[in-house]
Amino acid sequence: MNWKDLTIGDLVNDAMVEIQTGPFGTQLRASDYSDSGVPVINVRNIGYGNLRQDKLEFVPDTVVERLQQHILRKNDIVFGRKGAVDRHLLVSENEDGWIQGSDCIRLRILSEKINPRFISYQFCIDSHKQWMLTQCSNKSTMASLNQEVIKRIPLRIPEVSEQNKIVDVLSNYDDLIENTKRRISLLEQTARLIFKEWFVHFRFPGHEDVKIIDGVPAGWRKVFVPDIIEINPAERVEKGKEIRYVPMSSLSETGMTINLREVENRDKPTSVKFRNGDTLLARITPCLENGKTAYVNFLQQDEVACGSTEFIVLRGRRVSSYFVYCLARTYEFREHAIKSMIGSSGRQRVQISCFNEFQLVLPPTSLLEQFNEIARNCFETIANLQRQNDLLIEARDLLLPRLLKGEIQL
Secondary structure, three states, X not given: OOOEEEEHHHHHHOOOEEEEEOOOHHHOOHHHOEOOOEEEEOHHHEOEEOEOOOOOEEEOHHHHHHOHHHEOOOOOEEEEOEOOOOOEEEOOHHHOOOEEOOOEEEEEEOXXXXXXXXXXXXXXXXXXXXXXXXXXXXXXXXXXXXXXXXXXXXXXXXXXXXXXXXXXXXXXXHHHHHHHHXXXXXXXXXXXXXXXXXXXXXOOOOHHHOOEEOOEEOOOEEEEHHHXXXXXXXXXXXXXXXXXXXXXXXXXXXXXXXXXXXXXXXXXXXXXXXXXXXXXXXXXXXXXXXXXXXXXXXXXXXXXEEEOOOEEEEEEOOOOHHHHHHHHOOHHHHHHHHHOOEXXXXXXXXXXXXXXXXXXXXXXXXXXXXXXXXXXXXXHHHHHHHHHHHHXXXXXXXXXXXXXXXXXXX
């Protein structure tokens, strides 16, 4: 196969790509941002080829009009200039017309001889990520990226027909993975919406025939969290035995699943231990405010794992694990925890004692069982789908470097 070794700089010199640094200084001021309008891509929104929706910011059309050269198009590649220099975003159709932020650099492919998604896949290889971190590292300051570093990025590129074949193979994996993620999200939303309807808004089956007395449905009773949920349950583990460790970074801000690629094996456990069915709640700012919460479902039967000491472990005592997780995701529960935080700015933590004061109303056993049956189906299907996705991701990640180095001929 005819593969060429070159750099981004070679492509710039041949007018096959162009590089654009984000708007500086007075071009995009803090006062230009608005509550709605055209989204702006900042470093925190850049993943590994994908978009991170966290805390998107917006500017009005009047700002967009004067920042024409910073408008993003489909298939642009966006880098962050500070910190996360090993990440990039391949702009999709959804982000077409958005604006690149001041802390970003945009790469635009101008030649039909290069498939932008092929380049994006090259940037997903571990060797590239490590190269970027090494090139941009500075012992005294945060990693910093500029156009000169981008021009030095090494590439290995075949003919465009071969690029397209490779992209087709990898895209099929990505499409399956994303479709599965969407199914997982919908199943979780179903369980959480039912919980909210039945146990927060009291629109449970047959609610029309139940009297409300002092704001509580007849037959329901008020309880405090420790009455039905165990906080940080004690667990013993065999001394010297390897144990799985879940870091804070492996938790999602929007869903229950844990990123198993970030789970480690350790010789020594932390003080935070848990089993399948437990809920992990971040207790530190800003992780809790951002939504980091997880449902543990990847362990073997009777296996105990450990995690970040900034987790609070919640385990159902008189309610199911599904009830506990859905409760932990409610606005009321989280706000109560957030208001209890104390500590220095940026490192505030939830006070465990706050749960002693959080009161909720517990429905009759028959209604709990009805909810558990629905939620169990959702949660078990999610666990199966997640296992399928983990296998797909593993297969894709094994193929990725071999395909992009020309070691496999299609």
